Amino acid sequence: MKRIALAAIPLCAILLAAGGYAAASASAEGDAEPAESSAPAVDAPAPRTQFSIMGERTQGGWVRGLAPTGAVSARLGTQELVLEADGAFFAAFDRDAAGQEEFVATMADGSTIVTPVVIAPRNWNIEHVNVARSAGGASASFMERRRPELAQINAARTQDAPATGWEEDFIWPLTGRISGRFGSQRIYRGEPGSYHSGIDIATGGSGNPFVAPASGVVTLATDRPFSLEGYLLIIDHGHGLNSAFLHLSDIAVKEGDVVEQGQLLGHIGSSGRATGPHLHWSIKWRDARLDPLLFTGPMP
Numbered sequence: 001m002k003r004i005a006l007a008a009i010p011l012c013a014i015l016l017a018a019g020g021y022a023a024a025s026a027s028a029e030g031d032a033e034p035a036e037s038s039a040p041a042v043d044a045p046a047p048r049t050q051f052s053i054m055g056e057r058t059q060g061g062w063v064r065g066l067a068p069t070g071a072v073s074a075r076l077g078t079q080e081l082v083l084e085a086d087g088a089f090f091a092a093f094d095r096d097a098a099g100q101e102e103f104v105a106t107m108a109d110g111s112t113i114v115t116p117v118v119i120a121p122r123n124w125n126i127e128h129v130n131v132a133r134s135a136g137g138a139s140a141s142f143m144e145r146r147r148p149e150l151a152q153i154n155a156a157r158t159q160d161a162p163a164t165g166w167e168e169d170f171i172w173p174l175t176g177r178i179s180g181r182f183g184s185q186r187i188y189r190g191e192p193g194s195y196h197s198g199i200d201i202a203t204g205g206s207g208n209p210f211v212a213p214a215s216g217v218v219t220l221a222t223d224r225p226f227s228l229e230g231y232l233l234i235i236d237h238g239h240g241l242n243s244a245f246l247h248l249s250d251i252a253v254k255e256g257d258v259v260e261q262g263q264l265l266g267h268i269g270s271s272g273r274a275t276g277p278h279l280h281w282s283i284k285w286r287d288a289r290l291d292p293l294l295f296t297g298p299m300p
């Protein structure tokens with residue numbers, strides 16, 4: 001049931017894009033081949049001699065895959081991957097990831113299997129403005145308020161909950177107008193500002209409900225508005241993947257809650273530093289910042 005779902009997952013678009021890999025992993029699960037007299041009469045799946053990966057091989061994108069059969073550990077570049085018993089894993093590529101990385105599996109005898117992956121560059125929306133970047137640093141009183149907030153956010157984003165959202169097809173937490181895209185950035189007289197770390201969804205007002213894009217565990221539900229994020233909610237989807245929701249008007253779940261995909265999480269608002277009511281949704285895999293659009297597909 002569970003892991004076969006990963007190989008045969010409803011990744012229609014992705015199956016088209018990565019036909020070779022997907023077909024190989026589907027038949028490796030033994031559910032694709034009709035019995036034929038010429039076929040060997042064995043039920044055991046053929047061992048995988050390479051990584052089988054499917055997903056969005058681009059900056060801000062993600063992949064799910066299966067490590068070679070018998071791998072005792074696996075990594076993407078220097079990042080150690082969490083391997084399920086059947087070799088299933090999740091990995092992703094930062095907004096600024098280089099053009100090529102390697103999946104490396106270490107086998108029981110110490111040998112390694114390397115599968116390179118090409119990461120397509122994106123055309124980020126970069127705006128050059130003839131304005132100096134805002135002068136001066138943060139005040140001492142602001143930093144005093146900010147430090148514990150950052151510590152709480154960091155603690156929430158580095159938890160490792162036994163959640164399975166990482167293997168689900170994400171849904172939109174809210175439908176509306178996309179008022180800010182992931183990755184866009186302003187350059188102030190040659191000096192780059194920080195890029196937009198999530199996607200903004202606006203409905204024209206406050207108070208609309210939003211739901212969990214995938215299942216997970218609540219690792220942060222603030223009881224007061226943080227200075228920038230406002231009321232902030234973080235959901236851990238497992239394997240180092242998590243979602244954050246900012247500027248909320250209220251939160252309907254509490255820390256430690258297990259949430260299902262589609263479950264009500266709270267209502268949108270404009271708490272914290274926001275120019276108007278909207279939902280800011282960001283996704284991270286460990287330190288890599290990812291594009292939510294690559295998890296959901298276009299806004300319906």
Ligand SMILES: [Zn+2]
Pocket residue numbers: 180196198199200280281
């Ligand atoms: Zn935003």
